[in-house]
Amino acid sequence: DPVEDKQALLDFVNNHPHTRTLNWDGNTPVCGHWTGVICSEDKSHVIAVRLPGIGLSGPIPPNTLSRVSRLQILSLRSNVINGQFPSDFSNLKNLSFLYLQFNNFSGPLPLDFSAWKNLTMVNLANNHFNGSIPNSLSNLTRLSALNLANNSLSGEIPDLQLPSLQLLNLSNNNLSGSVPKSLQRFSRAVFGGNSNLSFANFPPEIPPAVPPSKPNPKPKSGKLCETALLGIIVAASVLGIVAFASLILVVCLRRKREDGISGKLHKGEMSPEKMMSRSQDANNRLVFFEGCHYAFDLEDLLRASAEVLGKGTFGTAYKAILEDATTVVVKRLKDVNVGKKDFEQHMEIVGNIKHENVVELKAYYYSKDEKLMVYDYYMQGSFSAMLHGRRGDDRIPLDWDTRLRIAIGAARGITHIHTENGGKLVHGNVKASNIFLNKQQYGCVSDIGLTTIMSSLAPPISRAAGYRAPEVTDTRKAAQPADVYSFGVVLLELLTGKSPIHTTAGDEIVHLVRWVHSVVREEWTAEVFDLELMRYPGIEEEMVEMLQIAMSCVVRMPDQRPKMLDVVKMIENVRRMDNENRPSSGNRSESSTPPPVVGTPQSTSHE
Numbered sequence: 001d002p003v004e005d006k007q008a009l010l011d012f013v014n015n016h017p018h019t020r021t022l023n024w025d026g027n028t029p030v031c032g033h034w035t036g037v038i039c040s041e042d043k044s045h046v047i048a049v050r051l052p053g054i055g056l057s058g059p060i061p062p063n064t065l066s067r068v069s070r071l072q073i074l075s076l077r078s079n080v081i082n083g084q085f086p087s088d089f090s091n092l093k094n095l096s097f098l099y100l101q102f103n104n105f106s107g108p109l110p111l112d113f114s115a116w117k118n119l120t121m122v123n124l125a126n127n128h129f130n131g132s133i134p135n136s137l138s139n140l141t142r143l144s145a146l147n148l149a150n151n152s153l154s155g156e157i158p159d160l161q162l163p164s165l166q167l168l169n170l171s172n173n174n175l176s177g178s179v180p181k182s183l184q185r186f187s188r189a190v191f192g193g194n195s196n197l198s199f200a201n202f203p204p205e206i207p208p209a210v211p212p213s214k215p216n217p218k219p220k221s222g223k224l225c226e227t228a229l230l231g232i233i234v235a236a237s238v239l240g241i242v243a244f245a246s247l248i249l250v251v252c253l254r255r256k257r258e259d260g261i262s263g264k265l266h267k268g269e270m271s272p273e274k275m276m277s278r279s280q281d282a283n284n285r286l287v288f289f290e291g292c293h294y295a296f297d298l299e300d301l302l303r304a305s306a307e308v309l310g311k312g313t314f315g316t317a318y319k320a321i322l323e324d325a326t327t328v329v330v331k332r333l334k335d336v337n338v339g340k341k342d343f344e345q346h347m348e349i350v351g352n353i354k355h356e357n358v359v360e361l362k363a364y365y366y367s368k369d370e371k372l373m374v375y376d377y378y379m380q381g382s383f384s385a386m387l388h389g390r391r392g393d394d395r396i397p398l399d400w401d402t403r404l405r406i407a408i409g410a411a412r413g414i415t416h417i418h419t420e421n422g423g424k425l426v427h428g429n430v431k432a433s434n435i436f437l438n439k440q441q442y443g444c445v446s447d448i449g450l451t452t453i454m455s456s457l458a459p460p461i462s463r464a465a466g467y468r469a470p471e472v473t474d475t476r477k478a479a480q481p482a483d484v485y486s487f488g489v490v491l492l493e494l495l496t497g498k499s500p501i502h503t504t505a506g507d508e509i510v511h512l513v514r515w516v517h518s519v520v521r522e523e524w525t526a527e528v529f530d531l532e533l534m535r536y537p538g539i540e541e542e543m544v545e546m547l548q549i550a551m552s553c554v555v556r557m558p559d560q561r562p563k564m565l566d567v568v569k570m571i572e573n574v575r576r577m578d579n580e581n582r583p584s585s586g587n588r589s590e591s592s593t594p595p596p597v598v599g600t601p602q603s604t605s606h607e
């Protein structure tokens with residue numbers, strides 16, 4: 001609710017004793033002392049306080065912040081607060097985002113940062129802090145951004161071991177000595193304006209390579225290319241939606257070369273009977289995996305009516321309805337890059353993965369011209385369709401509990417995949433359209449390991465672009481940390497409701513990871529979340545925790561990302577009060593789906 005002056009703000013807070021997020025956008029500056037805004041009574045339910053640019057002055061009164069002991073987001077940016085770093089901040093054990101920039105704070109930084117294990121983003125720039133940078137910052141394993149620029153900090157920079165740190169700014173202080181090795185991955189600019197700092201041991205900066213006098217092969221600007229890319233993405237998905245046609249699968253396959261099975265069928269060169277016998281041939285048959293209850297053969301499949309579900313990176317997916325009403329999904333692969341033996345070996349690995357958070361490959365078919373994969377049909381559609389589809393009046397909102405179940409399930413599925421094939425298997429294509437809901441309504445992942453048998457994709461032209469980890473240049477060689485990155489993007493999608501690459505109203509192309517970083521950096525953290533989630537009370541804490549997990553997954557350096565097993569444990573911890581009802585996360589997270597996080601979902605079959 002908009003409030004117009006300080007008294008109104010105080011009244012508002014006092015009249016709404018359960019306010020959990022206190023947000024003041026700073027558009028109406030209010031001068032004066034700030035006692036009473038958040039310290040008037042017990043406010044232990046408050047998790048976010050944003051009071052930027054409202055003219056708060058004087059030091060923070062003692063014990064003010066001990067009343068908001070569960071605070072996760074604190075922004076007092078752009079006020080005229082002075083005095084020392086408040087000692088009672090050490091009570092704020094859950095603090096994740098701390099923005100105190102552009103104030104008049106002075107004195108030393110706290111010596112001991114070990115109390116704030118959750119700190120993800122710290123901005124103390126443009127104050128008068130002095131003394132040295134505390135070594136204890138190394139305790140902040142989740143810290144992703146640290147801005148201490150434009151203060152009066154002095155002494156040597158400690159050898160900070162901050163595995164998640166992506167943004168650092170120590171410029172314009174009085175720091176001396178040399179830059180420790182652990183921070184030499186950042187550019188010199190972040191240490192600039194410290195006249196006594198030596199760069200003698202700093203690796204030489206390599207100027208960006210400028211190709212001699214070669215004409216630029218790219219005729220258009222990067223932005224245009226990105227627009228074109230988005231056009232392709234949008235067009236492809238629209239095509240998938242409108243291309244509904246009740247076709248015989250054979251017809252879908254008709255443009256194959258003459259020696260192709262379907263081509264022959266189409267031209268009447270081979271009757272279904274002959275085809276049938278050929279399909280029973282040991283060299284040319286539909287291979288079902290153990291435990292598969294389907295009782296159809298290739299001929300039945302070829303006779304089935306088929307509807308295009310969508311064209312993906314690796315081919316086209318069809319919903320095929322057989323004569324006995326059995327419904328399956330047939331994925332017709334294009335650009336398989338390996339021979340029959342390797343293909344079969346790979347299918348064996350994938351087909352033998354049995355886990356309730358992994359979509360089971362039921363059967364496959366290999367011939368020179370056709371490579372098919374058969375899966376169960378998930379009638380609720382993918383997580384992507386649930387999240388982004390039907391945004392109009394008839395939209396069924398995707399509530400937080402469902403999103404949590406999707407995240408936990410998918411994380412467990414990927415974790416299990418990472419244990420397969422001697423711990424070497426990589427999913428390679430983790431994205432929202434490859435996540436479905438299993439019978440318990442938990443996420444389960446599909447499309448495993450196809451990248452390794454397909455031709456490499458030119459990174460910028462792929463539909464998976466927004467999910468791809470920055471280090472992946474050849475999709476066939478992606479490693480497990482790249483799956484962690486892609487899963488982090490899925491989590492960001494789940495939290496924000498935004499696609500990994502989307503356009504703004506002004507047609508600007510936005511990359512979700514960059515957007516979230518910029519919003520969090522500009523301390524609008526609470527604004528990251530999907531508006532649709534705002535209707536559910538009391539979930540902010542969980543959302544902030546999930547945001548931290550997502551941000552740790554999308555760290556630029558692959559070796560600094562958590563392992564999937566750790567991600568599972570972190571997500572399980574988001575809903576702590578549920579732990580008593582569930583087995584411990586350790587082994588279970590690799591093997592099964594626990595009872596639902598909240599309530600009992602309807603038991604719906606996915607078939």
Ligand SMILES: Nc1ncnc2c1ncn2[C@@H]1O[C@H](COP(=O)(O)OP(=O)(O)OP(=O)(O)O)[C@@H](O)[C@H]1O
Binds near residue numbers: 379381433446
């Ligand atoms: N088993 C399934 N049940 C229901 N829908 C499915 C199933 N498998 C795939 N789909 C849907 O079919 C469409 C095409 O899937 P496909 O996997 O071919 O492409 P994609 O997921 O869009 O991209 P990619 O090829 O990179 O995975 C997607 O909307 C996907 O969610």
